[in-house]
Amino acid sequence: MFSLMANCCNCLKRWREPARKVTLVMVGLDNAGKTATVRGIQGENPRDVAPTVGFSKVDLKQGKFEVTIFDLGGGKRIRGIWKNYYSESHGVVFVVDSSDVQRIQETRETMAEVLQHPRIAGKPVLVLANKQDQEGALAEADIIENLSLEKLVNENKCLCQIEPCSAVLGYGKKVDKSIRKGLNWLLSNIAKDYEAITERVQKDTAEQHAQEEQDKKERAERVRQIREERKKSPVTCKSLSSSEQTRKMATVKHLTPGSRAQNVSVHSATTGDQSKKKTRKLHLKRKHRVDPLRTEDGPAESPTPPPPPGQSFRSCCHSSP
Ligand SMILES: Nc1nc2c(ncn2[C@@H]2O[C@H](COP(=O)(O)OP(=O)(O)O)[C@@H](O)[C@H]2O)c(=O)[nH]1
Numbered sequence: 001m002f003s004l005m006a007n008c009c010n011c012l013k014r015w016r017e018p019a020r021k022v023t024l025v026m027v028g029l030d031n032a033g034k035t036a037t038v039r040g041i042q043g044e045n046p047r048d049v050a051p052t053v054g055f056s057k058v059d060l061k062q063g064k065f066e067v068t069i070f071d072l073g074g075g076k077r078i079r080g081i082w083k084n085y086y087s088e089s090h091g092v093v094f095v096v097d098s099s100d101v102q103r104i105q106e107t108r109e110t111m112a113e114v115l116q117h118p119r120i121a122g123k124p125v126l127v128l129a130n131k132q133d134q135e136g137a138l139a140e141a142d143i144i145e146n147l148s149l150e151k152l153v154n155e156n157k158c159l160c161q162i163e164p165c166s167a168v169l170g171y172g173k174k175v176d177k178s179i180r181k182g183l184n185w186l187l188s189n190i191a192k193d194y195e196a197i198t199e200r201v202q203k204d205t206a207e208q209h210a211q212e213e214q215d216k217k218e219r220a221e222r223v224r225q226i227r228e229e230r231k232k233s234p235v236t237c238k239s240l241s242s243s244e245q246t247r248k249m250a251t252v253k254h255l256t257p258g259s260r261a262q263n264v265s266v267h268s269a270t271t272g273d274q275s276k277k278k279t280r281k282l283h284l285k286r287k288h289r290v291d292p293l294r295t296e297d298g299p300a301e302s303p304t305p306p307p308p309p310g311q312s313f314r315s316c317c318h319s320s321p
């Protein structure tokens, strides 16, 4: 009787608890089936997926959890962005294409990088050994061996569960049971350690934001310095008297008629302060075309003739039949 009451109290307590917000990062090589998996969980057809450009953010309710999943693009060149999502993640879903035997080593290296990352190590990891419906797909034991999974998770102190599955078997209520089971495992392990993981998430996220702010300031400072240096650099033009400037620019006009840069310069050289500003532009723009003419050996030859005036670059280029 007493234990029944205690159970009821616990149930009531859990029912009254606020929903827990959990963020998961979903990674794995391109074509592993990450987007198909997320769509299946969401109740959308996993077969109509296009390759993920950048990332997609999916919010869903799973029991007492409000889950945000960052489904990240897995192409080689985009994997660099993954680390930007680690700090705010409570756990990881790593999707493996079990039928892609040729890239299993690449998968292993990629997984090692993820689990070793200081903002991931120690967090729970669900490995979905996807595409089990494909002929020749590696079985669970082979995946564990090929990925050196035990070694990896022990070294990085990550709780880990692997689920062989197929993301295209069904969706919504009919989503592969192994995917559902794996997700429940991940969420319940996050729940067990929720306060500690959340504290870590908040600390890491604050640190990351501070770092981003710092980087932004440093970038702005570098840009400011470059601008300062540019302002100081056109010494030659500044030291010329305005009549000299006019003469020089008139020469430019004479030598290269029709050039947009020179037209602007000559026009701008006619007035005081404004002329200084525009002269700087001239200094930059005329660089390519005017320099060879200073040799006074006659008109310079351009290796590739510019397109006729008014003709755009696009219309100059056409593919061979
Ligand atoms: N046969 C089979 N194909 C799958 C499975 N999961 C995903 N695919 C297909 O694999 C391709 C890549 O899936 P996608 O979810 O875009 O991979 P992502 O790059 O990891 O997001 C798509 O054509 C999917 O339909 C699966 O379990 N079995």
Ligand SMILES: [Mg+2]
Residues within 6 Å of the ligand: 034, 035, 036, 050, 051, 052, 071, 072, 073, 074
């Ligand atoms: Mg995708």
